[in-house]
Amino acid sequence: MGTRLFKLQNGTNMLASLAAVSFIMIFASFIGKDVAKQVENWILVPVLGAAVMLSIIFAIRSGAKGSHGKAWILFSIAMVTWFIGEQVWFVYELVYNENPFPSLADFFYLTGYVFFFAFSFYYIKPVKKAVTKKIVGTAIAISAALLIPTVYYSLNSDYNSFELALAASYPILDVITLVPSLIGIALFLGGEVNFMWTLVMLGMAIFVMADTGFLVANLAGEYYTGHPLDILYLWSYLLFAFGVRDQMNIFRKNSEGERFNKQEELR
Numbered sequence: 279m280g281t282r283l284f285k286l287q288n289g290t291n292m293l294a295s296l297a298a299v300s301f302i303m304i305f306a307s308f309i310g311k312d313v314a315k316q317v318e319n320w321i322l323v324p325v326l327g328a329a330v331m332l333s334i335i336f337a338i339r340s341g342a343k344g345s346h347g348k349a350w351i352l353f354s355i356a357m358v359t360w361f362i363g364e365q366v367w368f369v370y371e372l373v374y375n376e377n378p379f380p381s382l383a384d385f386f387y388l389t390g391y392v393f394f395f396a397f398s399f400y401y402i403k404p405v406k407k408a409v410t411k412k413i414v415g416t417a418i419a420i421s422a423a424l425l426i427p428t429v430y431y432s433l434n435s436d437y438n439s440f441e442l443a444l445a446a447s448y449p450i451l452d453v454i455t456l457v458p459s460l461i462g463i464a465l466f467l468g469g470e471v472n473f474m475w476t477l478v479m480l481g482m483a484i485f486v487m488a489d490t491g492f493l494v495a496n497l498a499g500e501y502y503t504g505h506p507l508d509i510l511y512l513w514s515y516l517l518f519a520f521g522v523r524d525q526m527n528i529f530r531k532n533s534e535g536e537r538f539n540k541q542e543e544l545r
Contacts, residue, residue, distance in 0.1 A: 288527075292477075292520040299325070299512045307506050314504025318512075319368050325512055326364060329519040330357045336526050349400035350525075353478075356393035357518065363387040371503055379496075380444050391451040394482060398458035408468060409461055417460035421453040428452070428490050431497045448493060452486040459483050477524070481517030484510050 299321060306317035333354035340347045363386030370378040402409065428449035437445055462479035488510035495501035 288520060288524055292516065295516050295520075296513055299516065300509050303504070303509050303512070304506055307504060311502050311504060315372070315502065316504075318504045318508055319372065321512060322364055322368075322515075325519070326357070326361050326515045329515050329522065330354070330361045332519055332522040332526065333357045336522055339526070345400045345403045349397050352393045352397040352400065353522075356390045356397060359386045359390040359393065363390065368503075380441055384444055388447060388451060391455050395451075395455045395458065398455070398462065398479070398482075402458055402461060402465070405465060408465055413461055413464045414457075417457045417464065420460060421456040424456070424486065424490055425449050425453045428493050431494050435497045445493065448489055452489050455482060456486045459486075477517045477521035481514040481521065484517065485514040488514065 302317060302321065303314065306314040333350065334357075337347075337350045337354040340350050342348055342351060363383045366381065366383040366386060367378045370376045370381050370383065429446060432442060432445045432449070435442065435445065459479040459482040463476055463483065466476035466479075488507065491507045491510065492501060495505065495507060501507070
């Protein structure tokens with residue numbers, strides 16, 4: 279009963295947070311681009327910061343035992359690198375008034391993809407028997423379809439060779455990372471993983487959608503920090519935070535018995 283009540287409350291809080299972030303960002307954008315830029319910065323720090331802190335705490339509590347322990351360590355590193363990347367982006371833009379692309383922020387953004395992919399691999403590993411060729415094929419097909427427009431827009435941009443290679447690396451890593459995320463969502467639909475954990479994978483899928491929209495809008499000269507499109511990034515970070523929070527609750531209850539003896543409950 280307590281677990282169900284927690285999940286209901288967690289789900290309600292999550293929906294309220296998603297709605298609040300959307301309303302604030304749209305309202306700020308309506309006022310003006312400068313206001314939207316400042317507002318996003320103030321929202322992003324606590325939202326992504328929450329995902330960072332929760333993931334680090336959970337990684338420390340779970341340790342490096344088994345696939346799940348390693349997975350959450352990798353996830354926490356991914357959150358930290360993206361948090362640093364976001365801060366570097368805002369320093370370039372708000373302090374130095376320079377275009378953040380290309381910049382050091384890209385290094386941290388791209389590094390985060392590598393760790394998130396590794397996290398997905400380790401987390402899905404315990405249920406790999408449930409991953410069919412059909413699920414993998416469908417995930418690859420959907421991911422590859424998203425690669426077409428982003429690569430097309432990149433090749434038709436005014437970027438120099440280095441900028442083009444850097445810009446193209448985002449959709450490529452998006453596709454690679456999206457595959458295990460879609461597999462995770464498919465496993466939820468098949469009843470192999472719990473819903474709140476699937477929020478992490480859903481968050482990554484939304485993150486990839488945001489990346490695609492960002493690249494297209496940026497190449498069209500329409501993107502600015504605080505653009506309504508950035509709501510998708512904030513949604514992703516919120517889903518990460520709530521997904522980890524739910525796992526922490528399951529882990530705590532599991533620890534009352536034998537730690538990690540029932541790892542299937544953590545999926």
